[in-house]
Amino acid sequence: MPDTIDWEAAINTRRSVRSYEPRPVEAKTMSDLREFAQSGMQIPFEHSVKVRFFKAPPGSRLYALKMAPPDNVAFMAKTDVKSISAAGFVGEMVILYATALGLATCWYGHYSMAELERLLPHLGEAAAQPQPKWGYGSGVVPGERAICISPVGYWEKGGIRLADRLTGAFISYKRKPVGELLEGGVKEEDLPREIAYAIDLARKAPSAANSQHWRFTVSPDFKTVTIAMPAGYRHLKWEHPDVDIGICACHFWLGLGLQNVGCRVSPGEEEGRAVWRFEL
Numbered sequence: 001m002p003d004t005i006d007w008e009a010a011i012n013t014r015r016s017v018r019s020y021e022p023r024p025v026e027a028k029t030m031s032d033l034r035e036f037a038q039s040g041m042q043i044p045f046e047h048s049v050k051v052r053f054f055k056a057p058p059g060s061r062l063y064a065l066k067m068a069p070p071d072n073v074a075f076m077a078k079t080d081v082k083s084i085s086a087a088g089f090v091g092e093m094v095i096l097y098a099t100a101l102g103l104a105t106c107w108y109g110h111y112s113m114a115e116l117e118r119l120l121p122h123l124g125e126a127a128a129q130p131q132p133k134w135g136y137g138s139g140v141v142p143g144e145r146a147i148c149i150s151p152v153g154y155w156e157k158g159g160i161r162l163a164d165r166l167t168g169a170f171i172s173y174k175r176k177p178v179g180e181l182l183e184g185g186v187k188e189e190d191l192p193r194e195i196a197y198a199i200d201l202a203r204k205a206p207s208a209a210n211s212q213h214w215r216f217t218v219s220p221d222f223k224t225v226t227i228a229m230p231a232g233y234r235h236l237k238w239e240h241p242d243v244d245i246g247i248c249a250c251h252f253w254l255g256l257g258l259q260n261v262g263c264r265v266s267p268g269e270e271e272g273r274a275v276w277r278f279e280l
């Protein structure tokens with residue numbers, strides 16, 4: 001495995017890539033990624049998220065209109081709010097590490113459940129019951145599910161989205177300014193440098209349909225930061241917005257770590273949504 005990873009560069013260069021070359025990931029790169037996911041990565045809280053790599057044959061329609069590349073990864077967890085949010089955190093560590101290794105990825109919450117079960121049997125007894133067509137469904141179900149999956153491969157550059165090609169930019173990369181994301185009275189200009197830096201990396205996190213529904217609450221003494229979506233938030237098309245909050249929490253934690261700021265990380269549940277508390 002590479003000794004050091006430039007996490008800031010990984011955050012700034014990661015993009016959702018939806019078109020892939022039909023070739024497998026090179027063996028050494030794949031082995032580095034597997035090693036990181038299975039034993040190398042440090043996660044600052046207890047969790048039971050599993051990272052499972054799997055192969056897709058040519059022509060597999062795991063991802064709606066797009067062809068799957070040969071290598072893919074699934075983030076498996078229980079389906080309660082805390083577990084799916086932890087899947088976001090852990091999954092994003094793997095996604096960013098893959099980015100640092102030069103690989104392309106894309107979080108998919110809406111994958112073909114039937115195709116995933118064929119390629120990566122994981123439903124057990126539930127396989128005999130009717131399953132949703134796209135993704136694992138809504139609400140809490142017994143056992144573990146693939147909370148999200150991602151292709152892992154090489155960007156097929158001709159496949160860049162038409163809208164992005166027209167503007168010459170990745171429009172999906174647009175992010176809300178920090179000022180719009182702060183709750184609880186502390187103003188952007190008052191933030192200590194370390195917290196401002198970590199929030200800046202956190203707001204660059206990917207979210208389903210780029211909805212960026214995370215909000216940051218910084219205590220007046222700057223000792224506690226919480227990340228959560230507004231209570232009662234619902235997304236029209238994405239059933240599990242707490243996954244995205246875990247992804248955002250991962251970026252924030254990396255941002256503090258890059259500045260050697262130690263913290264205690266506690267993922268919790270309040271008012272039916274995930275709330276990530278960082279005590280600095």
Ligand SMILES: Cc1cc2nc3c(=O)[nH]c(=O)nc-3n(C[C@H](O)[C@H](O)[C@H](O)COP(=O)(O)O)c2cc1C
Nearest residue numbers: 015016107108109110172173206207208209210243
């Ligand atoms: C939890 C999650 C689920 C997502 N699900 C899908 C999906 O089902 N299909 C898809 O095309 N993109 C999906 N995306 C990708 C988002 O559309 C993308 O992250 C967002 O537009 C921001 O663009 P960027 O990742 O290039 O920064 C998902 C992203 C996240 C974080």
